[in-house]
Amino acid sequence: MSVQLLAQLDGLLGQAGMLTASTDCAPYVQGARYGQGVAVAVLRPATPEQAEAALSLLHAHGAPFVLQGANTGLVAAATPDASGRQFVFSLDRLKDSITIDADERTATVGAGVRLSELNEAAAAMGLCFPIDLSADPTIGGMIASNTGGARLIKYGDVRANLCAVDAWLPERGGMLRFGSALRKNNTGVDFKQLLCGTGGAFGVILRATVRLHPLPAQRATALVVPASSAAVMPLLAALERELPEFIASVEGMSQEAMQAVFRNVPSVRNPFPAGQVPPYALLVELSTSLPARALALDTVLQDALGALMEQELLSDALFGDQDMLWALRHGISDALRHEGRVIAFDIALPRKHWAPFRAWGQQWLAASWPGVRICDFGHVADGGLHYNLVAPKTGPQALDDEAIAALRTTLLDTVVRDYDGSFSAEHGIGPYNRAYYQRYTPAPVRRLAGELQSAMMPALQWRNVHFD
Amino acid sequence: MSVQLLAQLDGLLGQAGMLTASTDCAPYVQGARYGQGVAVAVLRPATPEQAEAALSLLHAHGAPFVLQGANTGLVAAATPDASGRQFVFSLDRLKDSITIDADERTATVGAGVRLSELNEAAAAMGLCFPIDLSADPTIGGMIASNTGGARLIKYGDVRANLCAVDAWLPERGGMLRFGSALRKNNTGVDFKQLLCGTGGAFGVILRATVRLHPLPAQRATALVVPASSAAVMPLLAALERELPEFIASVEGMSQEAMQAVFRNVPSVRNPFPAGQVPPYALLVELSTSLPARALALDTVLQDALGALMEQELLSDALFGDQDMLWALRHGISDALRHEGRVIAFDIALPRKHWAPFRAWGQQWLAASWPGVRICDFGHVADGGLHYNLVAPKTGPQALDDEAIAALRTTLLDTVVRDYDGSFSAEHGIGPYNRAYYQRYTPAPVRRLAGELQSAMMPALQWRNVHFD
Structure with a gap:
């Protein structure tokens, strides 16, 4: 790691903007559900200008980094790997402003603004950003993972409520604005769609405009x-x-x-x-x-x-x-x-396969994995099912990592191939489930995705989320 | 033009599938509002398999073609140029089936199915595809132009109701399916978004699944x-x-x-x-x-x-x-x-600029273009405004093409630069307004769009709609 780069980042971001002590970095390198890594440093720019300057430095030095919002993601997309060579680029301080346009029913916010902060500001004007979930992510993170939540059937997902993003794209002149607050604007490629649900792999979102709804x-x-x-x-x-x-x-x-x-x-x-x-x-x-x-x-x-x-x-x-x-x-x-070792699944199913899949799961688990209890719950209205299983942590029916991996693969194969379902309904793609992305995505589609990603974000910079 | 190619297409498509007589071709080479060209032949495959085989032949010979649905588009995107070297590839016979899944509230249709045909089938099950407009386009054409219509505020545009497309991509193994009927499925790049609103420039849509709504x-x-x-x-x-x-x-x-x-x-x-x-x-x-x-x-x-x-x-x-x-x-x-020469605009405005823009237009036209009457109408709820003007066809205040071009540019400059509006709210991009696309789209964005388009649809094949 270049001493020069570290010195330049330090000069740019100051003490509050660059964490290097392991105790300071700890909350940023541990994933909310999966993943635990090591960071060179955690970079926390306070303004879009600082963010842009820091990104340009990282790019100039070819330094790898992972993007992070509130670190509430569940597929380890925001977690550095164990190499100790990646930076964490945290957007959690990019919350300089929340601008609400009540006429247009939009909010323009820094990527680091939390859902709860946006909703507090919106409520004062009789409005809300109605993507509802139990965590309190940043808006940037919600866009990166195209959050769905519990009220999708009424309001849609983040994609359906995304008007515009200001994103930094290396080798494309830096900051670009994609989209607008206009409800009708068919003037070419809708690039913001590529930045939604792709974990930051297609550009670094520093600011966004989203649609609000009446409370x-x-x-x-x-x-x-x-x-x-x-x-x-x-x-x-x-x-x-x-x-x-x-x-x-x-x-x-x-x-x-x-x-x-x-x-x-x-x-x-x-x-x-x-x-x-x-x-x-x-x-x-x-x-x-x-x-x-x-x-x-x-x-x-x-x-x-x-x-x-x-x-x-x-x-x-x-x-x-x-x-x-x-x-x-x-x-x-x-x-x-509290009940045991949780084996979590974030699947989605077509409506006609929901009950048959549940029946299959009961039979299969009882026969093949005794001791594993089915504790499923989730979003019946939109087909998203948190098909969570609980295995004993100790005793003869406890499962080791290898057994859990085998269980996981058989179950997801059945979901995807026999029941036309999804292996990642709303959590997106990250290191945790990249192997399943590769398993279920046709090779020509992966190649195409890789080429598009390279055009938008050269792969060198971004090691955690890739779609090739 | 290769005699061999024509013979192969004739053998593949038969008499009903390949039109060459100018009277037969006439309805396909005249745009609904703008454009008039000449076609080598009009190709009208009757099945997805025929379409795929014909597209492969065209691709192998490097033959240019324009895609066409019901030929109701208003920006000449579906109209061949005057060179006489382009084929028209019409999808109007691709209507072999309309499959409605009432549980999932989806319809899967060939690209050539008309909006009215889909709605007739859906109504029998208490459902509708609620994108409402006065023309009767094909579903493929609606996706290609991301149709908005008069009820967008309740139902969204086509993009908001698009579940999946089966598209043919040259050099990508031919047919690929993008998307699914699932309401939650965050498993990578949402490629279908690139095929929506881009006039066929990113792939040839042969079949699609759309979301229906209760009547x-x-x-x-x-x-x-x-x-x-x-x-x-x-x-x-x-x-x-x-x-x-x-x-x-x-x-x-x-x-x-x-x-x-x-x-x-x-x-x-x-x-x-x-x-x-x-x-x-x-x-x-x-x-x-x-x-x-x-x-x-x-x-x-x-x-x-x-x-x-x-x-x-x-x-x-x-x-x-x-x-x-x-x-x-x-x-x-x-x-x-019937009132004179219509100078049509398909603009969109932010809500706060709607009344000020109308006031500006009245003043400006009265002062600079006497004799031009403002006959505006349109979609107030979503900001889409058909700001149509009527000029006398004869007499001292009649306008020639050059004058109309000057009027058009000043007006669109004002819409885009002074009022944060759109120069194409819902009609998309085609030869008619490509110059405005180039005028108002930042160069880095155009370059990126061109690269993405080349990855999906090599430019050789597609001369009418391009985003570079």
């Missing part, structure tokens, strides 16, 4: 017990047919997943009659900007669920405390860690 | 007279804030545009009291899938407009025959042709 005036939420696993998709279809403008979320939770929360998160109480947790439950949320005097959303939901009960698609519906229901849903991921 | 159960429509030009955007903002789930369309029509319809389209009657046409009017449409027993949409619209009248944002609202109101709106484009 809902009403929400109505119910915990619904479907008549069976096979009834879940017909139930969703019926809700969507009757109430498409209002459905914000249909989240699924298996019995094992809910029980893990009741066992491990004391603040969440069991809402089911006599504490009897059903095999599966759905958190159904409607929302609208209509005031209650125009439409009582609770009544709309109750009527719709009543009709579905008559059609024998559901066996019960509980109208409880909304915050408590969401605490149950969002508590699952953490609660499972 | 509305109710529509409510009103013809609204805003209090002033300055009141239009606050009125839109208020409607969007109160009724975001229901707004399907807010279309604007200037006095001159409406009068042209009343003069030239006898089937459309003047709905205004005493026939007094106001300076501007808005066609406001709400829609919902809720049944009337849950919500009376007419009442919702009347209440909302009543409140806005109290705020003095509008001076009148007429609740008439929906079909008649849409006939008024859709009749403008044709009606203007």
